Amino acid sequence: MTQAEIPHTVPALPTQGRRIAIVGKGGSGKSTTAAHVLAHWGNIGVPCIGLDTDKPGEDEDGSLYSWANLADLGAPVYPAPSQHQIASESARLTPEKGLCLLDSGAWERKTGGPHLAVLAAADIAVFALPPTRMELERAGSVLGALAQLEAVGARVPRLVILQTLVNPSAGSAGRTRLALERAGHRVLSTVVPRSDARDGLAQAFGRTPRLVKGSALEDLSYELLHLAAEEAV
Numbered sequence: 001m002t003q004a005e006i007p008h009t010v011p012a013l014p015t016q017g018r019r020i021a022i023v024g025k026g027g028s029g030k031s032t033t034a035a036h037v038l039a040h041w042g043n044i045g046v047p048c049i050g051l052d053t054d055k056p057g058e059d060e061d062g063s064l065y066s067w068a069n070l071a072d073l074g075a076p077v078y079p080a081p082s083q084h085q086i087a088s089e090s091a092r093l094t095p096e097k098g099l100c101l102l103d104s105g106a107w108e109r110k111t112g113g114p115h116l117a118v119l120a121a122a123d124i125a126v127f128a129l130p131p132t133r134m135e136l137e138r139a140g141s142v143l144g145a146l147a148q149l150e151a152v153g154a155r156v157p158r159l160v161i162l163q164t165l166v167n168p169s170a171g172s173a174g175r176t177r178l179a180l181e182r183a184g185h186r187v188l189s190t191v192v193p194r195s196d197a198r199d200g201l202a203q204a205f206g207r208t209p210r211l212v213k214g215s216a217l218e219d220l221s222y223e224l225l226h227l228a229a230e231e232a233v
């Protein structure tokens with residue numbers, strides 16, 4: 001699996017900072033990705049915070065906030081504000097010239113959940129999407145939500161798609177990328193592989209994220225950083 005060269009440099013961010021939200025179906029790897037990206041940003045000195053927007057106490061608690069209470073993620077992580085305060089809280093907490101990473105709970109098709117509020121609060125929405133046919137067919141409700149925001153004149157974040165839980169030996173990531181790009185979507189060049197090894201991402205919850213040089217999550221942290229800087233122009 002080849003990934004385009006992503007510069008490992010730290011570009012300047014705008015004074016007011018940038019907000020990046022991770023959205024996607026339940027179990028698509030949002031919180032795992034968020035924890036590692038935060039840890040990488042913290043490690044290279046990017047001012048950053050995490051903001052959980054997952055409703056607390058629903059099912060088993062695997063949220064970013066509960067992870068941050070178990071291990072050092074290299075950046076402060078704040079608990080979920082009430083739905084109508086997501087935009088104001090994320091704006092208030094975003095560090096100057098830095099990044100606020102919003103982790104969200106499992107995407108729900110029904111309206112009235114926090115997802116529209118999360119999308120409306122973000123400059124960039126990262127849609128975590130495992131490249132399987134079923135996930136692709138279900139992607140419409142996320143894309144539809146952005147159209148819904150647009151229709152009511154709300155702020156609409158820039159959408160990018162992140163392929164997650166990718167089986168490196170299958171060709172599905174490449175095919176999915178082509179299909180999405182043909183449909184006009186931006187697909188990040190980094191893909192997050194499925195890693196079920198004993199010390200892999202499947203076992204990462206509650207532990208200090210490992211900062212692995214040359215890993216997909218290191219690449220992703222730089223790719224998102226550059227995207228956020230690009231938004232500034």
Ligand SMILES: Nc1ncnc2c1ncn2[C@@H]1O[C@H](COP(=O)(O)OP(=O)(O)OP(=O)(O)O)[C@@H](O)[C@H]1O
Nearest residue numbers: 026027028029030031032105106193194195201202
């Ligand atoms: N790249 C990966 N490789 C293997 N396992 C992974 C990977 N990313 C996440 N997992 C595992 O998949 C499960 C779901 O991951 P995670 O909690 O990050 O997903 P989520 O999208 O945040 O879920 P939710 O919608 O419930 O918040 C966890 O057990 C996690 O350890």
Ligand SMILES: [Mg+2]
Nearest residue numbers: 030031062063
């Ligand atoms: Mg989660």
